[in-house]
Amino acid sequence: MYRVHNATKNAMTQLISNGVNGHHDDYDRLTLNGHGTNGLSNGTTTNGTATNGETNGKTTPRKRLDRKKSSPMMPAFMVSAPGKVIVFGEHAVVHGKAAIAAAISLRSYLLVTSLSKSKRTVTLTFPDIDFNHSWNIDELPWATFQHPSKKKYYYDLVTSLDPDLVAAIQPLVKDVSPDKPADLRKVHQNSAGSFLYMFLSLGNQSFPGCQYTLRSTIPIGAGLGSSATIAVCMSAALLLQLRTLSGPHPDQPPEEARVQIERINRWAFVYEMFIHGNPSGVDNTVSTQGKAVMFQRTDYTRPPAVKPLWDFPELPLLLVDTKTAKSTAHEVEKVRKLKDAHPKLVGSILDAVDKVTHSASDVIEHDDFDTDCEESLRRVGELMNINHGLLVSLGVSHPRLERVRELVDHEGIGWTKLTGAGGGGCSITLLRPGVPREKLDKLERQLDEEGYEKFETTLGGDGVGVLWPAVLKNGMDEDDEGGMEIDLEKFLNAEGNEGVERLVGVHGGVGEREGWKFWRVES
Ligand SMILES: Nc1ncnc2c1ncn2[C@@H]1O[C@H](COP(=O)(O)OP(=O)(O)OP(=O)(O)O)[C@@H](O)[C@H]1O
Numbered sequence: 118m119y120r121v122h123n124a125t126k127n128a129m130t131q132l133i134s135n136g137v138n139g140h141h142d143d144y145d146r147l148t149l150n151g152h153g154t155n156g157l158s159n160g161t162t163t164n165g166t167a168t169n170g171e172t173n174g175k176t177t178p179r180k181r182l183d184r185k186k187s188s189p190m191m192p193a194f195m196v197s198a199p200g201k202v203i204v205f206g207e208h209a210v211v212h213g214k215a216a217i218a219a220a221i222s223l224r225s226y227l228l229v230t231s232l233s234k235s236k237r238t239v240t241l242t243f244p245d246i247d248f249n250h251s252w253n254i255d256e257l258p259w260a261t262f263q264h265p266s267k268k269k270y271y272y273d274l275v276t277s278l279d280p281d282l283v284a285a286i287q288p289l290v291k292d293v294s295p296d297k298p299a300d301l302r303k304v305h306q307n308s309a310g311s312f313l314y315m316f317l318s319l320g321n322q323s324f325p326g327c328q329y330t331l332r333s334t335i336p337i338g339a340g341l342g343s344s345a346t347i348a349v350c351m352s353a354a355l356l357l358q359l360r361t362l363s364g365p366h367p368d369q370p371p372e373e374a375r376v377q378i379e380r381i382n383r384w385a386f387v388y389e390m391f392i393h394g395n396p397s398g399v400d401n402t403v404s405t406q407g408k409a410v411m412f413q414r415t416d417y418t419r420p421p422a423v424k425p426l427w428d429f430p431e432l433p434l435l436l437v438d439t440k441t442a443k444s445t446a447h448e449v450e451k452v453r454k455l456k457d458a459h460p461k462l463v464g465s466i467l468d469a470v471d472k473v474t475h476s477a478s479d480v481i482e483h484d485d486f487d488t489d490c491e492e493s494l495r496r497v498g499e500l501m502n503i504n505h506g507l508l509v510s511l512g513v514s515h516p517r518l519e520r521v522r523e524l525v526d527h528e529g530i531g532w533t534k535l536t537g538a539g540g541g542g543c544s545i546t547l548l549r550p551g552v553p554r555e556k557l558d559k560l561e562r563q564l565d566e567e568g569y570e571k572f573e574t575t576l577g578g579d580g581v582g583v584l585w586p587a588v589l590k591n592g593m594d595e596d597d598e599g600g601m602e603i604d605l606e607k608f609l610n611a612e613g614n615e616g617v618e619r620l621v622g623v624h625g626g627v628g629e630r631e632g633w634k635f636w637r638v639e640s
Pocket residue numbers: 243245246304307308331332333336337338339340341342343344345347392393400443444445446536537538539542
C-alpha cells in the first residue's frame with residue numbers, strides 16, 4: 118500500500134504555496150445553507166444557455182440568461198464522504214444482481230481552496246498516495262469536451278466513457294509522475310484521468326484556479342470503497358463550485374435533497390468508471406446517500422434501483438483488514454473472464470448470490486429481527502457464510518481472508534465473509550452473541566500477531582457532507598468568533614487518521630460537530 122501520511126517539509130511548502138485560502142466575503146451568495154437560489158431553477162450551463170436541470174435526463178428549454186461577468190472568489194470549503202461495507206452481493210451486483218451495502222464511519226475529506234484570479238491552475242494534492250500535480254486551465258482540451266456532439270451537463274446521466282474524450286486527455290495523463298515506480302504511476306495517472314474527465318465535462322474555461330486536497334481515513338484498496346469516496350467528494354465539490362446544488366440545509370424538503378444526491382451520485386459514477394472500468398455503482402451510491410441500501414442495476418443505460426434501508430440494524434461486526442492490497446478493477450475483470458469461460462455455471466453462482474441477498478433482506482426486514490437474539494443473527498450469519506463460499510468459487514478470495522475465517526470458525530466466534538472486491542482487502546465477521554471476552558481477546562491478539570488490522574467502525578452513518586466555509590464551530594483552537602478555520606497547512610499537517618478526524622472529522626471525537634451539513638433524504 119502506498120500510504121504517505123506526512124508530506125516532507127519541502128513538499129509541504131510547495132503544496133501550500135500552490136494555493137491560497139479563498140476569502141469568505143462571497144459565500145452567503147451561494148446556494149448553501151438555504152440562503153441562496155435553488156440550483157434546480159438556476160441551472161445556467163457553461164455556454165450561457167439556461168436549462169431546467171431536472172432529473173431523469175429530461176430538459177425543457179428556457180430563456181437565455183445573462184452570462185456571469187466574472188466568477189466571484191469562493192471561500193475555502195470541504196466535502197466529505199463515507200466508505201462502505203458490502204454486506205451481501207459484491208461482484209454479483211456488477212452482473213445485474215442485488216447487493217446490500219452500508220456506509221461506515223471511516224471517511225474521506227476534500228478541502229477546496231480557490232486561488233487568486235491571476236493563477237490559472239488546477240491542482241490535485243493527494244498526500245495519502247504521494248500525488249501532487251497541476252495543470253494550466255487554459256491549456257486543457259476544452260474545445261473537444263465543449264463540442265455540441267460531446268457536451269454533457271450537470272444533470273445528465275452518463276453511463277459510459279466517451280473514447281474520444283478519454284483520448285483527448287491522454288496526452289495530459291501520460292505526463293503524470295514519470296519518475297514514480299510503475300504501479301504508483303498508474304494509480305496517479307488514474308487519479309489524474311478521472312479528475313480531468315469530470316472537470317472538463319462539468320467545468321468550463323473560465324473556471325477559477327483552485328486546489329483540491331484530499332485526505333482519507335479509509336485504507337486504500339481494502340474493499341471499503343475508498344475510490345468511491347474520492348469520486349463522491351470530487352463530484353460534490355465541482356457541482357458546488359458550479360452552483361448546481363441547493364442545500365444542504367435543515368429545512369430542505371426530502372424530495373429536493375434527493376435530487377441533489379442523485380446529481381452528485383451520477384457524476385461520482387463517471388469518476389468510478391475511470392478508476393474501475395466497469396463499476397456497478399453500488400459503492401458511490403451508498404457513499405453519497407449514507408445509511409444502508411439495497412442496490413440493483415439491471416440496465417446500465419438507466420439509473421439503478423436503490424431501496425434505502427433506513428432501519429438497517431446495528432449488526433455487531435468485526436471488520437478486519439488483511440493488509441493485502443488489491444485492485445477492484447482486477448478482481449472484477451477476473452470474474453468477467455470466468456463468466457465468459459463458463460457462462461451457465463457462473464450464471465448460476467451469480468443467481469445464487471442474488472437469492473442469498475434477497476433472503477438476507479427478508480430476514481433483516483422482518484418484524485421479529487432482533488440483533489440481541491442468537492437465532493436472528495444466526496440466520497444472517499449463515500447467509501454470510503454461503504455468500505462467502507460463492508465468492509470463493511468465483512475465485513476472489515485470498516489465503517489471508519481464509520485464515521481469518523479459520524481463526525473465527527475454530528473459536529466459534531461468528532460468521533465471516535470477505536467484503537468488497539476480495540483478492541485481499543477486508544473481511545467482516547458477524548459476532549455471535551455471548552461470546553466470552555477472553556475468546557475475542559485471543560482472536561484479536563492472534564490477528565495482531567499475524568499482521569492483520571482490526572477496525573472499529575459503526576454502520577449506517579451519514580452520506581456526503583459539506584462544510585461551507587471550511588470553518589468548524591466546536592473544533593480545536595477556536596478563534597474570537599468561536600470558529601476554527603481549516604486551512605491547507607493545518608489540513609496537510611494533521612497527524613495520521615486520528616489527526617484528520619480530530620481536525621475536520623464529521624464527529625471529530627468530540628460528538629456531533631456544528632458546521633458539517635448533510636442532505637437529509639429520509640421522508
Ligand atoms: N486516500 C486516497 N487518496 C487518493 N486516491 C485514493 C485514496 N483512496 C483511494 N484512492 C483511489 O482509489 C483507488 C483504489 O480503488 P479500489 O477500488 O481498488 O479500492 P477500494 O475502493 O478501496 O475497494 P473496493 O472498490 O473493493 O471497495 C486508488 O488506486 C486511488 O486511485
